[in-house]
Amino acid sequence: xxxAAPGLVRRWVAYSAALAALGxxxxxxxxxxxxxxxxxxxxxCF
Numbered sequence: 001x002x003x004a005a006p007g008l009v010r011r012w013v014a015y016s017a018a019l020a021a022l023g024x025x026x027x028x029x030x031x032x033x034x035x036x037x038x039x040x041x042x043x044x045c046f
Contacts, residue, residue: 028034
């Protein structure tokens with residue numbers, strides 16, 4: 001059996017976590033109510 005280098009496994013885990021986070025953010029942007037809420041919160045800062 002071939003063992004992967006620890007750095008390679010850690011890199012794959014980091015890439016997978018980053019892709020999952022980006023996918024989650026992308027799914028939130030597909031919801032119009034979320035976009036309105038974010039716009040209102042940003043506007044409230046000014």
